[in-house]
Amino acid sequence: MAKKIEILEILQRKLLGQDLDSCSPKELQDIGNQLEISLSNIRARKTQLFEKQIEQLQEKETLLLMENARLSKQCGAQPLQQSNQVVSYLSSCSTSSDIVETDLYIGLPQMRCL
Incomplete structure (x- = not known):
């Protein structure tokens, strides 16, 4: 059993790229495969x-x-049907990094650019 463990440890080291100096070209090819x-x-x-x-x-x-x-139907708002509508809405918003809206809104969200 100890011999099998030693052989497995040697194989593991070779698979990890250690102790490859003693390997023949055939062994290296097998390890590579x-x-x-x-x-x-x-x-x-x-x-x-x-x-x-x-x-x-x-x-x-x-x-x-x-x-x-x-939820949009329940609130009486128009739902965004597809994710591309969300993307087009977000891309239509201002991308200027110097404009930041810091107001807090409570209630139903309005379609506005942040």
Whole structure:
């Protein structure tokens, strides 16, 4: 059992790029291939997680848009139907960094640039 542990520790050090002086070109090629496979698996898992997160965020966006429409209807305001309307509204606002609005408003928000 101690011998197996020692072999695994040596392999681990080699995979981490340590103690490579004693490796033959064939061993280095094998280690490189193993690292490429591992990297490919890591990238695939990362992509899978990102795609799942994007899907969850899109579902959340849909729910929030529906909630926004419901609340806007309840308040008698016109709902922003799509996120591109929000972007176009925000881009139409002043982008000057020297103008800052510091007033506090209570109540329904008005369509104004901040």
